Amino acid sequence: MARTPPVQSPPPDRGDATGSWLYNPAVRGAAYQVALAAAVVLILYEASTNAIENMRRLGIVSGFGFWNAPAGFDINQRLISYSSTYSTYGEAFWVGLLNTLLVASAGIVLATVIGFVVGIARLSRNRIVSFLAACYVEFFRNIPLLLQLYVWYNAVLRALPAPRQSLSTADAVFLNNRGLFVPAPVFGEGSGLLLVAAVLACAAIAVFGRWARRDQDRTGRQHATGLVSLALFAGFMALGWFAAGRPVTFNVPDLRGFNIVGGLQIYPEFVALLLGLSIYTASFIAEIVRAGMLSVSRGQTEAAYSLGLRPGITQRLVIIPQAMRVIVPPLTSQLLNLTKNSSLAVAIGYPDLVQVFMGTVLNQTGQAIECVVITMLVYLLLSLLTSLAMNIYNRRVAIVER
Amino acid sequence: TLDQVKQRGVLHCGSNPGLAGFAVADDKGQWTGFDVAFCRAVAAAIFDDPAKVRFIPLTAKDRFTAVQSGEVDVLIRNTTWTMSRDTSLGLNLGPVNYYDGQGFIVRSSLGLKSAKELEGASVCVQQGTTTELNLADFFRANNIKYEPVTYASAVEAVKAYDSGRCDAFTTDASALYAERLRLTAPDEHVVLPEIISKEPFAPVVRHGDDQWFDLVQWTVNATINAEELGVTKANVDEQLKSENPEVRRLLGVEGNFGEGIGLPADWAVRIIRHVGNYGEIFAANLGPDSPLKIDRGLNRLWTNGGILYAPPIR
Amino acid sequence: MTTSGKTASAAYLRTTVAPPERPPPLTSGPLAWLRENLLSSPLNVALTLAGLYIVYVLVPPAVRFLLVDAVWTGEDRNACLVSAAGQPVGACWAFVASRLRYFVYGAYPDGQLWRVNLVFALCAAGIVWLLWTRAPRKDLGAIFFFGLFPVAAVVLLYGWPAIGLPHVHTSLWGGVVVTLVVAFAGIVVSLPFGVLLALGRRSRLPLVRLVSVTFIEFWRGVPLITVLIMANTMLPLFLPGNMSPDKLLRPLVGVALFASAYMAEVVRGGLQAIPKGQFEGAASLGLNYWQTTRLVVLPQALRIVIPGIVNTFIGLFKDTSLVSIVGIFDLMRTIEVSLADPRWATPVTAASGYAFAAIFYFVCCFGMSRYSIAMEKRLATGHKRQETDR
């Protein structure tokens, strides 16, 4: 009987002749799905017909016609030019979106820095330091962010003096309850050269970096890349500065009337939001960092030490690369949370996307559905892009197993 | 709507969640104020009982949706009557129960005489109201630079002003007086003389129920007419015997004007007996008998140099 | 080697036992601990000093503000303005005390407070029943907490004239009551709904999976505040005709949908941890899909994710504060509103109110997080025992 039946390819999907279709899982599955689809469609249909009917009844016109209508209201912090006279609701949207992105990106940097510092402090062998870090984490993450924002906003405001009693250094930087005023650079003729210098500097640093790596590969010598890069950058910039004839002047803030005029103003709402978001999120990041560092087994450090690697290099080449794999995914989700939480700006008067678009624009135009949908889509898009990037990263760094 | 209200046994009245003088609830949920009084007037007209009102606090943002959706039967909440609101939001507004205008409050220590001196000032304002637009218009028209600081709620805006974040706070003048009371040191703030906008406050109802709209309209008108005719809470029962045909028509002794709005003939008597006439409502909530002590100004009767003028009942 | 050649053997045999000795001084005991943990290197000394300085900067003023200089009694703002002795004043607890009723019950009518208290008591009982690890009949507890209690709470809080409980409209609810109602409604809805979504996400039917994934990722991708604003402005539009959901109901719907998505992900984690053998074991006994899910898979999965559920609840609890932005009188908002009360306007009023809120939220959240950590430890050791036993 030992004739070996040959290996065959599977036959095409076998229809089931004998089974009653009622009990066929494939049929049942299809039925479930059709039912679900019907339910979803029904809900969507109901909701949309209701919405249309209601809007007709209430005389609400839908559509995006308002996008190009003049806005008529002002926004204090704006990264692109905007004025109540000439700008449209659409431009208000961009102002809000950019403000969201501004505070989110600043928050991401700050939260990551604080989070790593606190997380590493929590692992410190110094008991006082690790205890303080633990207190930080427990305190800030167990209090609602909204409450923290109120406290920061009011604390920031109350602690600072009125404009006339501004704290100032060299009559160029002022700090008061209207915010922080610093000289604003005004780029005159020839500033382009500075840009060129910066680009050149970066190129030079890149070239040097590559050379340093090669040289180490070749001769084993190690180079102080950080210091050299800094020097290179400073040198190029100085060169460009003088070559272009000092093109940049500064608009120095000045106390005039009852307020500070000129300069670059950093609003207290921004500061409060930034602080609140970063400090709150950092308390979560700290835990993630701690867990990540602990996930690298003690054996890795010991192995590195016993090979003669110094603690600094061990951290850089052995521990951190491994910890990062564990840290990065939850870290991104926290940073995403930070971005989403920046919508709490609405509580303290920072003109972010939600405050401007889902607040003022929605109220002035009455176009609730359009405004809500656009705002949500923006956040959704941010989330999806982030998770996409995350998946790619994960695939790239996944530890290869067999 | 009237039938619904009658059936429900209680009027749903949209109100400001807290504006001294106009609508405030105490810890126990008891509402008082100028707008509140008009809500009660409507309830009194319908039920002969001013307590049959449920007050639904609404923010500036969601007040119109609340009317549109029928969550409230009427919105009496310092709402400015504008054309767009009247025509494109599916709402009916009117008549005016308070003539207001937007003003500024500043610290007296600044020594300002006029809003035109606010060059470079930062101004706290509440989001999503006509106030925000008027503010922009005013500064644009006068070509003055300023820095708006916009808050979602009035409470936040006032708090920020109080703590020094802004040089000025702007809202309807009536509210300025009310909000001033909330400041840490009310005496150190002054209301600037400029009124930069017309803000006629009017009750709001939904499109499509004209009888209900009439009822609300004439409730307001009744209080004004009552003041004009000298009918007060105290003397309303006496006035029933009045010979003045206008009074007799108002109080339903002559004719049956209540029929047109689905109410019995004594509808106005109920209003006045329970809430009083316009002058009494004003005095108790905003005027001399209140902490706000707002001058009646435009809100005097036309006979007294104001513009308060109600169509006659006949 | 100083001593040379006594025996020429490579062998060594210990004849005298070296007894255990006490370590030399400075290598153990509190001093060694100090040296080891605080002063082992110059950097460490610097860190210690910096740490002590931070403690010095933060702790005494906080204690002074919260306790030593605090004003405990008083009728109005005068009590909390600069004290008679001209000293600055700490926290104005008198303010909190005078508004405490409002913070807890909002404007709930006076005569009816017992109803709220009863709900609090029932809630506490349910929580203890469920979370205390040695309480009996957890299944009944769950039915009580997730089935009976919500109904009872609604009846008690909202009223039912037929049984002699007059209506108390939701616009009168406020403070802690609303905070708890929102958080609780979130968890009660999100748990079953999250379970369904999690099962859907793991279904082998592509459409079911697609719908679940879309739903979950949508809600997880947008900020809660936008969800709340949406619920507030758009929900009435989507419902037929004149149906206008209660003001408090709208954020509840928003919160519930939002929480369900997060809960689904937590539950999915638990489902993934169930080994394939459990499904096969159940199948080979003839249990069908729903029986397997209900009797075998979910009991295990939910137990594993209790810490995750508690953590979600902590997040939810903190997030309830956002409903204040859309005009719901939760604890946050009652405090915010009270801060604007001119009778209590003092420089320390705001700080006192916020401190009160902070303490409230911190105590609740920290307590829950400790519980979930303890739970996690128990689960971890439980698993270990099982493995070694095998």
Next chain:
Amino acid sequence: MTSAAQQAGQSARHLGGAPVIRMIDVHKWYGEFHVLRDINLDVARGERIVICGPSGSGKSTLIRCINRLEEYQKGRIIVGDVELTNNIKRIDEVRREVGMVFQHFNLFPHLTILENCTLAPIWVRKIPKKEAEATAMRYLERVKIPEQAHKYPGQLSGGQQQRVAIARSLCMNPKIMLFDEPTSALDPEMVKEVLDTMVSLAMEGMTMLVVTHEMGFARQVADRVIFMDQGQIVEMNTPTEFFSNPQHERTKLFLGQILH
């Protein structure tokens, strides 16, 4: 009918019973991987069959096809008088009659031993709880661990757990029992207690298909031993013949490795 099928039919007939399991020309693929090829096997009522073969040869897959934990793509399997198709009702019927014991026990860790044993009778056979518990206790006594009834699986040793798993299957009163390497996850000292249980089960006339490498067990109780390789049944014989006189090269090699 291929020769393999004839043989299988004959051996079944040899025992005189009507076949309770018939596998005819069964083929199965995992994707493109042909894991079962041309399987023909008849099992008579009361027959005890041991299946052995190198790792990956498809033994587990074969017996998992019998209670439809796996689908097959070609051929027919008939259990009792039910043919296995996509009909869920039919599958449930079959699973009720076929018990299965796994390598890793697959007890439900959140239920006590007793609950593990009564779960299926209560929910599948809809037997009153009392009655189900009485039956369960009887079977727990039979596998000699009645005193553990109220413990949880995690508190038992591996051998005890496996015996519970057997009792759990028996509580459904199956007509056929399938065993997939029931002792290979056990420490050596526990293997015996499980094998003893299985032997006593065999002695009572249960129809059994056992995947195992315990050749002592095979010698003692098997009516037939089947050797599989690369998804095929390579050789099938009575244990005496099988061990003393293997025919196929592969079988010889395998037995050489396994019987030290």
Next chain:
Amino acid sequence: MTSAAQQAGQSARHLGGAPVIRMIDVHKWYGEFHVLRDINLDVARGERIVICGPSGSGKSTLIRCINRLEEYQKGRIIVGDVELTNNIKRIDEVRREVGMVFQHFNLFPHLTILENCTLAPIWVRKIPKKEAEATAMRYLERVKIPEQAHKYPGQLSGGQQQRVAIARSLCMNPKIMLFDEPTSALDPEMVKEVLDTMVSLAMEGMTMLVVTHEMGFARQVADRVIFMDQGQIVEMNTPTEFFSNPQHERTKLFLGQILH
């Protein structure tokens, strides 16, 4: 000086080399727990020492003291001509000369095998990459896995990983190699390949300290076998003597358990 120290010195001399490791009167505590007591040991250049003893007797601690993965509180340890103190520079010097292989390999999972082997030479010895890679390949060939150079540790079997770990240590050209139970985490069939590598290393004259329970290995290559118990060196002898004629009661007991 205690007798133990004398003895240790003598045995080293007996082999004729100058001691490359000298441990004099070493004591170590974990908190209050006296884990190493009165350790005296001289290791000559080229000497192969096997350390055995019951679990918890301090074997690992002992060899971890030699490259300062652990501090000790009393006594002296001199490696080469460097005394181990808190001086970081000195510790680095010692670690460069002492290789260590762990029970759990401790390869860096994010680096390829080749990168694992070149990391330390490049960053510690500052050797050009090319050169380091050439050396690494040489040692990988020596441990018979050059073809795996570009794989990651996770893709290798345990035995292969341990051989990589040995190669990685060898790439630093250490004068002394420490092994801490290098085979105890391996499946039996992989033990041999690792032991073979170690034997061949021993044959080339590397100074080795090996904690292991592989008594065959000890017999084959050890110059001395040390038996530890409760933190003390209890007995030390040539393997022949040690196994055939253990002196101490504890040693006898231990050997009785371990040699089947």
